[in-house]
Amino acid sequence: MTVHNSEIADSFEKLADLLEIEGANQFRVRAYRNAASTIRGYPRSMADLLEDGEDLSELPGIGNDLAQKIGTIVETGELPLLKEVEERTPEALSELMMIEGLGARKVKALHDALNVNSLADLERAAASGEIRRVSGFGEKSEKKILARLQKYSGEEKRTRLIDAEEIGRPLIEHLEKADGIKDIVITGSYRRRKETVGDLDILVTAKQGSSVMDHFTSYNEVDEIASRGKTRSTVFLQSGMQVDLRVVPQVSFGAAQIYFTGSKSHNIALRKLGIRKGFKVNEYGVFKGDKRVCGKTEESVYAKLGLAWIPPELREDHGELEAAKKDKLPRLITLNDIRGNLHAHTSASDGHNSLKEMAEAARDLGYDYLAITDHSQRLTVANGLDKKRLLAQVREIDRLNQKLDGIVLLKSSEVDILEDGSLDLPDSVLRELDFTVCAIHHRFGLSRKKQTERILRAMDNINFNILAHPSGRLINKRPPYETDMEKILEAARERGCIVELNAQPQRLDLTDEGCRMARELGVKISIATDAHSISDMDHMRFGVDQARRGWLEKSDVVNCQPLDKLAKLFTR
DNA sequence: GCCGTTTTCGGCCCGACTGTTTTCAGTCG
Numbered sequence: 184m185t186v187h188n189s190e191i192a193d194s195f196e197k198l199a200d201l202l203e204i205e206g207a208n209q210f211r212v213r214a215y216r217n218a219a220s221t222i223r224g225y226p227r228s229m230a231d232l233l234e235d236g237e238d239l240s241e242l243p244g245i246g247n248d249l250a251q252k253i254g255t256i257v258e259t260g261e262l263p264l265l266k267e268v269e270e271r272t273p274e275a276l277s278e279l280m281m282i283e284g285l286g287a288r289k290v291k292a293l294h295d296a297l298n299v300n301s302l303a304d305l306e307r308a309a310a311s312g313e314i315r316r317v318s319g320f321g322e323k324s325e326k327k328i329l330a331r332l333q334k335y336s337g338e339e340k341r342t343r344l345i346d347a348e349e350i351g352r353p354l355i356e357h358l359e360k361a362d363g364i365k366d367i368v369i370t371g372s373y374r375r376r377k378e379t380v381g382d383l384d385i386l387v388t389a390k391q392g393s394s395v396m397d398h399f400t401s402y403n404e405v406d407e408i409a410s411r412g413k414t415r416s417t418v419f420l421q422s423g424m425q426v427d428l429r430v431v432p433q434v435s436f437g438a439a440q441i442y443f444t445g446s447k448s449h450n451i452a453l454r455k456l457g458i459r460k461g462f463k464v465n466e467y468g469v470f471k472g473d474k475r476v477c478g479k480t481e482e483s484v485y486a487k488l489g490l491a492w493i494p495p496e497l498r499e500d501h502g503e504l505e506a507a508k509k510d511k512l513p514r515l516i517t518l519n520d521i522r523g524n525l526h527a528h529t530s531a532s533d534g535h536n537s538l539k540e541m542a543e544a545a546r547d548l549g550y551d552y553l554a555i556t557d558h559s560q561r562l563t564v565a566n567g568l569d570k571k572r573l574l575a576q577v578r579e580i581d582r583l584n585q586k587l588d589g590i591v592l593l594k595s596s597e598v599d600i601l602e603d604g605s606l607d608l609p610d611s612v613l614r615e616l617d618f619t620v621c622a623i624h625h626r627f628g629l630s631r632k633k634q635t636e637r638i639l640r641a642m643d644n645i646n647f648n649i650l651a652h653p654s655g656r657l658i659n660k661r662p663p664y665e666t667d668m669e670k671i672l673e674a675a676r677e678r679g680c681i682v683e684l685n686a687q688p689q690r691l692d693l694t695d696e697g698c699r700m701a702r703e704l705g706v707k708i709s710i711a712t713d714a715h716s717i718s719d720m721d722h723m724r725f726g727v728d729q730a731r732r733g734w735l736e737k738s739d740v741v742n743c744q745p746l747d748k749l750a751k752l753f754t755r
Numbered sequence: 756g757c758c759g760t761t762t763t764c765g766g767c768c769c770g771a772c773t774g775t776t777t778t779c780a781g782t783c784g
Contacts, residue, residue: 208756210766248756324774417772427784455768
């Protein structure tokens with residue numbers, strides 16, 4: 184039984200919550216939270232690191248004590264200190280902290296005064312009017328608790344980036360109409376192009392005394408105004424999305440962009456660096472004593488700290504500060520670098536458009552080539568093509584290529600990887616194709632070992648070229664199937680296979696961390712839309728965003744290559 | 756509990772808003 188990083192991180196976070204409720208040293212509490220964040224974001228599993236004999240105390244925020252505790256969790260699946268703390272402090276109290284407005288102190292106060300130990304206790308106490316009598320609470324906070332409880336579902340809700348764009352776009356249009364507004368930018372994880380966002384953080388500059396806040400809170404989608412000040416307001420939209428608006432003066436715009444773009448750990452690292460250099464860094468600028476020395480642009484702030492400007496996608500405190508210091512940041516791939524698309528479906532299987540329509544759409548995007556990768560025979564629900572139909576399609580593509588101008592269709596197939604690791608079409612047929620895209624579409628529930636072996640065995644086939652959507656996850660819907668991704672990537676490099684970064688906004692698979700690992704291992708990536716219609720081809724930009732988060736450069740991505748270089752990449 | 760370009764001890768990012776208080780603690784990002 185493998186212990187996942189997320190489980191270790193969860194244990195540390197829960198321990199931090201309970202210790203905080205008990206009133207433990209706040210820096211000790213923070214140490215557990217920092218460690219949780221390091222572990223959660225780490226590209227390799229703690230279990231694997233330990234197996235390889237690595238020293239975990241080398242990791243940021245993890246010292247000897249926590250390294251030992253991680254070892255215990257990996258070995259036994261349990262954290263004794265957490266058990267011990269849970270004996271004295273009910274573990275459900277940590278869940279109460281999920282209610283907005285309730286932090287450790289208030290949870291403790293309610294526990295001590297009213298013996299509130301669960302969400303149900305909390306609701307009872309609020310409904311019966313007992314909470315307002317506890318010192319530090321009043322009628323308003325009691326009402327808020329009751330209202331929040333009704334909305335609380337127990338799940339942390341994060342919105343897919345594409346959905347966040349749909350919510351954000353009309354709101355920005357609304358804000359642009361405000362009097363006196365100058366700059367508007369959506370910051371936060373949205374600007375870092377994370378696959379999901381928790382809330383929208385909007386930053387604006389505006390003329391002094393303008394009515395931007397009034398304009399913001401009067402947006403017709405606003406369901407609730409949670410707070411409202413001169414420089415900051417928070418609302419909830421009818422979609423449930425939380426939106427924060429901050430207004431700063433123009434001289435602070437760069438510093439504020441950095442601050443609100445985050446990530447939080449990136450900001451903390453920047454501020455610490457500032458302190459070492461004798462500066463104070465905040466959202467208004469970089470200060471020497473009381474004097475602002477810069478802040479108008481992001482570049483000026485980074486430069487003052489001795490750093491090159493860092494693209495938002497890299498701001499996770501995953502080594503970007505060190506790279507920026509040495510001027511060794513990657514030259515991140517851009518959408519303009521993309522020359523073609525290596526995964527697309529037509530109406531022959533489960534797509535919605537014809538070969539010709541798809542080809543013309545790809546040409547309109549400025550691509551040189553588009554690969555047609557309809558499903559293979561096993562995937563009957565998607566009308567997968569058997570040998571006969573695929574060979575007919577191959578001939579049709581040949582004919583069409585004669586007529587097409589400015590775009591070349593590549594002959595391919597999204598071939599099912601069967602449970603035993605064999606491919607769903609005979610080698611004699613696969614050899615007729617320019618290359619193959621291979622994927623798992625069934626039997627997701629195999630053990631980690633079996634699933635990994637299944638993929639490795641499939642890659643042993645000389646006709647295997649690209650591993651499509653390697654984890655099979657659907658964001659917010661289906662977890663990845665269990666695999667040893669590092670092993671798969673190493674095997675891909677050894678065999679000359681390519682791994683896909685599927686650009687569908689609900690997939691984005693490889694993950695950012697997976698991309699980074701692939702790059703470090705020297706595995707080439709195909710960023711592909713898996714388009715099932717003409718309009719899906721626009722999703723390439725989400726794939727590029729994710730690739731940038733994974734530190735990928737143009738040279739790491741096969742579909743940045745011109746057509747005449749592709750064939751070589753598909754020769755094993 | 757972690758960490759080190761004045762440190763192995765003594766610090767630990769910083770500011771806005773709310774509600775309850777009577778000058779500020781708690782919460783949040």
